[in-house]
Amino acid sequence: MATEASAVGLDRNQRTDEKAVSASVAGRKLPGRSKWRKMLARPPVISALSVAAVLLIWFAATSWFQLAPAGRFPTPQEFWSSLRQSLFAGYAGGTLVGHVWNSLRLVVIGFACAFLTGVPLGLLMGSSRTAEAVINPIFSLMRPIPPLAWIPLAILWLGLGSAAKVMVIWLAAFVPSVINSYTGVRGIDKSLIAAARMLGTPRGRMIGEVIVPGALPLIFTGLRLSLQAAWTTLVAAEMVGALTGVGFVLNVAQQDIYPSMILVGMLTVGVLGWSTTWALAVVERRMLARWPQGRS
Amino acid sequence: MGSIRFENSGKTYGNGPGAFLALEGVTLDVADKEFVAIVGPSGCGKTTCLRMVAGFESVTSGRVLVNGKDVVAPGPDRAVVFQQFALFPWKTVEENIEFGLRNKNVPKGERRDLVQGALALMGLESHASAFPHQLSGGMQQRVAIARAYVLDPAVLLMDEPFGALDAQTRVVMQEELVRLARVQPRTVLFITHGVEEAVYLADRVAVMTRRPGRIKEVIDVKSVRTGEKWDDLERIEDVMDTESFVHLRTQIWKSLREEKIAAN
Structure with a gap:
């Protein structure tokens, strides 16, 4: 209705007088309506509405109209009680907080290892032709191996404990960090390097104040991808062989044929992935505050 | 103190049958506190000349000297404006x-x-x-x-510094550079393809041949500038209006055009 009125209002010059009058009447009502529309059109409001819509569909499809087969497709009420069970009574050998703590710890350690090794290696490959020639063939061969293919070897070497998972997460998160740091260095404007050489920049300062800052936007892109890879790999690794963790919850719930608990596990991973990515984005915004907009 | 000397300097890229001769026997002297502009048809290697003085590229024959010493690497004694x-x-x-x-x-x-x-x-x-x-x-x-x-720096190297600027800003920067050259004179090597810019700014203008680049002729602007009192004129357009300026500009244009025609 409001759209119609504004459309009439727009080309009212071409309308007859009568219609022009009605259009201007409708036009007078517009400010009130557009106020509502403006409020509803705010991105956070739209996002909240979108989440509400999904919840509504979920309720409708399960508990209200029972469109989805009961038992296999959990209702929101079942989900809620499973969530409470996992939080307070515990499931798969511990409370959800305990599982989350274990998973989060492994991701953080694995991600930190990947960051501390991958970024320097990428920077080295980007800034030295020799280093590139040495590392590239090995890296190119290792890179297509899916991180999950390392799981059998990792378990064989390190058992079902944390170490094997950290190793696999490290390997998975390592690759995007290396590639993006490398690309970041290669992408630095050649004239900036020339300017730095002309200004007599010593080697250490060249790395610290020219190469690393120049590559930083892409280093962060790599870290975001690494974090994503870390979560994916962790869940897979915990599903294959673990005694605790969110992936283990998923595995046990599958064996128990417990769909609402599977959903609890999945959403937990979602929330964890989202919040760690958000934390990384906060660091990125802080660190890239000096960089021109649009380059990060 | 700062002087630049190209001594029969040449530059070849690659070797064997694929070798590419960019510069051949470039000889030019830039004295202390002198402002020399190099103009030439595109691809003649004028930027390569500057990069050799800066130390970004090495000569493959002859020598390039700054203050009598061979250039080996980039350094803050040869500041570059890109x-x-x-x-x-x-x-x-x-x-x-x-x-x-x-x-x-x-x-x-x-x-x-x-x-x-x-x-x-x-x-x-x-x-x-x-x-x-x-x-x-x-x-x-x-x-x-x-x-x-x-x-x-001993020498200031400017590689088409105003090439990326719009016309109005360029004029302002050219006037600014002339002012600077009076306030704090430096030895300047200025690369440009703008003939007017070169005549307006430089003490001498070196015209290069098409590839492989050599110095074709060096035109003295300073004597005309002082003789005709260009410095008394405040604005660039007033200088560019003088008969002496127009004459020099035309002379260099003709010299350049010969190279462009020969290249085609």
Whole structure:
């Protein structure tokens, strides 16, 4: 209705007088309506509405109209009680907080290892032709191996404990960090390097104040991808062989044929992935505050 | 003190049958505090000449000397002003200007004074803590010039420094550079394809041949400038209107055009 009125209002010059009058009447009502529309059109409001819509569909499809087969497709009420069970009574050998703590710890350690090794290696490959020639063939061969293919070897070497998972997460998160740091260095404007050489920049300062800052936007892109890879790999690794963790919850719930608990596990991973990515984005915004907009 | 000497300098890229001869037997002397512009048809290797003085590229025959010494590597005694400014985007104006001084281990107090001086010289005082991307192209190039001047280099190398600027800004920067050359004369090697720019700025204009580039002729502008009192004229358009300017410009244009026609 409001759209119609504004459309009439727009080309009212071409309308007859009568219609022009009605259009201007409708036009007078517009400010009130557009106020509502403006409020509803705010991105956070739209996002909240979108989440509400999904919840509504979920309720409708399960508990209200029972469109989805009961038992296999959990209702929101079942989900809620499973969530409470996992939080307070515990499931798969511990409370959800305990599982989350274990998973989060492994991701953080694995991600930190990947960051501390991958970024320097990428920077080295980007800034030295020799280093590139040495590392590239090995890296190119290792890179297509899916991180999950390392799981059998990792378990064989390190058992079902944390170490094997950290190793696999490290390997998975390592690759995007290396590639993006490398690309970041290669992408630095050649004239900036020339300017730095002309200004007599010593080697250490060249790395610290020219190469690393120049590559930083892409280093962060790599870290975001690494974090994503870390979560994916962790869940897979915990599903294959673990005694605790969110992936283990998923595995046990599958064996128990417990769909609402599977959903609890999945959403937990979602929330964890989202919040760690958000934390990384906060660091990125802080660190890239000096960089021109649009380059990060 | 700063002089540049090209001694039969040549540059070949690659070797064997795929070798590419860019420069052949370039000979040119730039005296202390002299402003020499090199003009030439595109692809003649004029930028290569500058890059050899800067130390970004080495000669493959002959020599390139600065203050009588062979150039081996880039260094702050030969400051370069690039066409694309080449300012560090993550450093403020002040930090960009200060960077070379830090590399030269100039003490902090002295550094601050020098940076303040350079900011004042280029009219950048109010932009000291701005980032390059917050400035216009002309302002960015002022920062790049300040960054070069503050090093007190033996020679100043300018590689089409105003090529990326719009016409109005370019004129302002050209006037600015003439003012600078009077206030703080330096040995300057200036690469351009703008004949008017070269005649307006330089003491001598070297015309290069098409590839493989050589110095075709060197035209003295300084004697005309002092003889005709160009410096008494305030604006660039007044200088460009004088008969003497037009005459020199036409002379260089003809010389360049011969090369362009021959190249086709």
